[in-house]
Amino acid sequence: MRRDARAARVKVHWISLIAVLLALTAALAIQGYTHQLTSTDEDSRPAGDRASAVAEDPTGEPILDTRDGVDTAAPKDGSLALTFDDGPDPVWTPRILDVLEAHGVHATFFLVGTAAAEHPDIVRRIIAEGHEIGTHTLTHADLAGAPDWRTDIEFDGAQSAVAGAGGITTSLFRPPYSSTPGALDKGTWDVVEDAGARGYLSVLSTLDSRDWERPGVDEIVANSTPPDEQGQILLMHDGGGNRSETVAALERLLPELQQRGITVTTVGASADLAGTVRATTPVEQFRGTVFVSTLWVSAAVVALIGIGLVIAGIVMVVRAILVVVLAAHHRRLAKQRAKRRPWIYDGLVSVIVPAHNEAAGIEAAVRSIAASRHPVEIIVVDDGSADDTAAIVEALRLPQVTLIRQANGGKPSALNTGIAAAHGELIVMVDGDTVFEEDTVARLIQPFEDSAVGAVSGNTKVANRGGVLGAWQHIEYVVGFNLDRRLFDVAECMPTVPGAIGAFRRSALKRVGGVSDETLAEDTDLTMALCRDGWRVVYQEDARAWTEAPATLGALWKQRYRWCYGTLQAMWKHRGAMRQKGQAGKLGRRGLTYLLVLQVLLPLFAPLVDVFAIYGLFFLDPMRVLAVWLGFLAIQLGMAVYAFRMDGESLKPLWTLPLQQVVYRQLMYLVVIQSVFTAIAGNRLRWHRMKRYGSLRVPPATANAG
Known part of the structure; x- marks a missing residue:
């Protein structure tokens, strides 16, 4: 009997140690996946690096609905859907929000899930000020050719992060490293189809400010200015690096567009899309809160270990x-x-x-x-x-x-x-x-x-x-x-x-x-x-x-x-x-x-x-x-x-x-x-x-x- 008792105590020792190490390993794995694999540099690299373009979108329109067949849409003439990728960023997103508020403009923010989980206060401000939310994957991953397990994590994790941080879910999705419909390649199209099967509308762009290159305010404004009255979707960035040029360009661009009579708004409003964002159900909110909390705990654990x-x-x-x-x-x-x-x-x-x-x-x-x-x-x-x-x-x-x-x-x-x-x-x-x-x-x-x-x-x-x-x-x-x-x-x-x-x-x-x-x-x-x-x-x-x-x-x-x-x-x-x-x-x-x-x-x-x-x-x-x-x-x-x-x-x-x-x-x-x-x-x-x-x-x- 004593030997059995001693064996039980030893098991408790090692079970406790193994449990701690497994929990630590899980925290490190989460932190490693969600942060060390995250890269928002050079967001708009040429998509043709992967494969030749295909013509699954014959109209060339930027909003792709593959939930039941293939439907496309575009902003109405005289409108411009202003979109921002790679945020939220604790420095630049609030400054961009200040500029938008000053000009009475609403925009669509395609959020990276890990950033949303880290800065839920900014996500809540985006929603409270009437802007639209879309997802940009969990870690800004290029999903073209990615294994199924990673694709699941990137989609579900991004949605859970948005739900936990902002209390909403969204049907808008933008594939990382995508650009205009004309540059749509086979790899990105596969991602778009997969997104449709998951209930998402995929949103590309028609105008690329190329602000991620930091070419100067004048060039960003020139790249962002529509050539005519045709509806456009403008790609800009509120995260992924120094966005001071983006802020300065917005302060010049928005008054110019308003003087031309162009309506600057969200993707949903520009294309009359209803129900792009809705409040979470209690189950979705619980899952989102748990997910965000898990990311916070793992980050805290890694920080403490680092110290x-x-x-x-x-x-x-x-x-x-x-x-x-x-x-x-x-x-x-x-x-x-x-x-x-x-x-x-x-x-x-x-x-x-x-x-x-x-x-x-x-x-x-x-x-x-x-x-x-x-x-x-x-x-x-x-x-x-x-x-x-x-x-x-x-x-x-x-x-x-x-x-x-x-x-x-x-x-x-x-x-x-x-x-x-x-x-x-x-x-x-x-x-x-x-x-x-x-x-x-x-x-x-x-x-x-x-x-x-x-x-x-x-x-x-x-x-x-x-x-x-x-x-x-x-x-x-x-x-x-x-x-x-x-x-x-x-x-x-x-x-x-x-x-x-x-x-x-x-x-x-x-x-x-x-x-x-x-x-x-x-x-x-x-x-x-x-x-x-x-x-x-x-x-x-x-x-x-x-x-x-x-x-x-x-x-x-x-x-x-x-x-x-x-x-x-x-x-x-x-x-x-x-x-x-x-x-x-x-x-x-x-x-x-x-x-x-x-x-x-x-x-x-x-x-x-x-x-x-x-x-x-x-x-x-x-x-x-x-x-x-x-x-x-x-x-x-x-x-x-x-x-x-x-x-x-x-x-x-x-x-x-x-x-x-x-x-x-x-x-x-x-x-x-x-x-x-x-x-x-x-x-x-x-x-x-x-x-x-x-x-x-x-x-x-x-x-x-x-």
């Missing part, structure tokens, strides 16, 4: 600069300390090794510690192992090793048992899957010369770094963990002394009550407790320990899931540090904030980044998207090279870094997502013990080099 990406990019760049600068400062301080005479501590150092089913690596771990140049006592606490861990330790017969057996109580219990049995004032804690170099202990205890230091973190290295997964973890340890520890040291806000290698003052441990079992990250919990008690926690980069990393993705998931969840627990437990002063305040306002932003919030945002990147490849400039990705990869590579040089590591594993960004990073943010879901749900995660592989070896004396 988030900018913020995330700034944070990543600032973090890179900060980490590199402070790491360099930490290295300078370390070199200055190295020039001084080493601190000689003649006391005993107690090394505690908690062990539960560590038979695969316990011999290598204990032997490496026993080979330390500094005198140590080794206390191995066998925490209810079901394998030969205890027997292996006994068989070593090393004089400085003490074996304590206890019933399984967990790692914190084993550590506290070891602390109680230890004789040294300085206590080193090391995992049973970790080996030391000969000088590790001696180097690790050097910072205790400063009486304010309560704990020291060593430099953890991945021992089994062969293969791509091992290389990825090796990079993460060197670049992520150790660079951050240098930053934390300088900023005096170290949140974690790793269980693989850490040293502590007995008095400091006593003051905080030993190792707590209240979280799954006992090392982080303990370190934060020490900081809140006023102790400094520092990083000793030359005190190296070699640990066995997970060798499979499943094992890695379990380990990082426990780490992440435990860290969240510790952050919540010690949130009070945000309000404290001194060393505790540094942990809270510096350390916890850094962890929250870099290890919680950014990973939670990471899936959106990946989905947006895919969106960019399809709907934005793919070269620009690729350039941004390569730029961030270059930053990561620069940090990696710097960190590897600081640690004296070979740069060869860095060839896997691009793959790490594509695969490993996704695994890590999925771990964070599941951990956060688990924490929010209030579920207590059980301990996930990592499988051991027996890959550890006692490091040779030459391991100290570099």
Whole structure:
């Protein structure tokens, strides 16, 4: 029953994530289709680019009714139907409306659906001032040869946008990139027939102002002036670019036409067409409102993601600069300390090794510690192992090793048992899957010369770094963990002394009550407790320990899931540090904030980044998207090279870094997502013990080099 309950919770985690990603993908797809594919430039390009002209309209009249056969119509003599395409535009449409109102003229506006949805207030003004509405597709798409699914979207979407924005429906339609009846080609005729089947009248033009070319006011006026009294349909534009020349031309053209006695009006009025526009039914209004709202929401989502990406990019760049600068400062301080005479501590150092089913690596771990140049006592606490861990330790017969057996109580219990049995004032804690170099202990205890230091973190290295997964973890340890520890040291806000290698003052441990079992990250919990008690926690980069990393993705998931969840627990437990002063305040306002932003919030945002990147490849400039990705990869590579040089590591594993960004990073943010879901749900995660592989070896004396 418990297993079923856990499975159900996991399903909720992933169902929620998938639902969010699907909703995001839908929003991006809508935004990408409706905006990135929209183009209103050069609206009146020559139609003959597609096919030769055909004579389906033998009269040459501009209004085509193909709803039942083929009927045509034209404006009455002495009239001019004034039409505008590609709007509404927030700048130019209101100015054009002002000119029309000043001269008492009504016109027909063929609206692009996406623009209508973005500016419903302008659509409502157009209708309120008595002008006529037609549609110009949803995204100004050339429908000649378009697949049926896109044609459906363009017609239905445009009508829904007009309904949602203005509360009306229209039977007037103008195909984008169309012009006069004489230029009607096969592709456009197919669109006209399709429009008729959908209940539309298709409206072409007889006069083209060519204002989209911006040829100058005089030429626009000349192109727009009828040569005689024959009825005309004039094509102008209120959107798609700078229409200042159109506004100026209208101010000259309208008085001239009125002086000639030409009636300037709408398409419907000029051709005595009744019922071109009607009010929506409740169903049509609902559909239109939902459609417009969907476009608004998708636009808002994309805008928020864009803002988030900018913020995330700034944070990543600032973090890179900060980490590199402070790491360099930490290295300078370390070199200055190295020039001084080493601190000689003649006391005993107690090394505690908690062990539960560590038979695969316990011999290598204990032997490496026993080979330390500094005198140590080794206390191995066998925490209810079901394998030969205890027997292996006994068989070593090393004089400085003490074996304590206890019933399984967990790692914190084993550590506290070891602390109680230890004789040294300085206590080193090391995992049973970790080996030391000969000088590790001696180097690790050097910072205790400063009486304010309560704990020291060593430099953890991945021992089994062969293969791509091992290389990825090796990079993460060197670049992520150790660079951050240098930053934390300088900023005096170290949140974690790793269980693989850490040293502590007995008095400091006593003051905080030993190792707590209240979280799954006992090392982080303990370190934060020490900081809140006023102790400094520092990083000793030359005190190296070699640990066995997970060798499979499943094992890695379990380990990082426990780490992440435990860290969240510790952050919540010690949130009070945000309000404290001194060393505790540094942990809270510096350390916890850094962890929250870099290890919680950014990973939670990471899936959106990946989905947006895919969106960019399809709907934005793919070269620009690729350039941004390569730029961030270059930053990561620069940090990696710097960190590897600081640690004296070979740069060869860095060839896997691009793959790490594509695969490993996704695994890590999925771990964070599941951990956060688990924490929010209030579920207590059980301990996930990592499988051991027996890959550890006692490091040779030459391991100290570099």
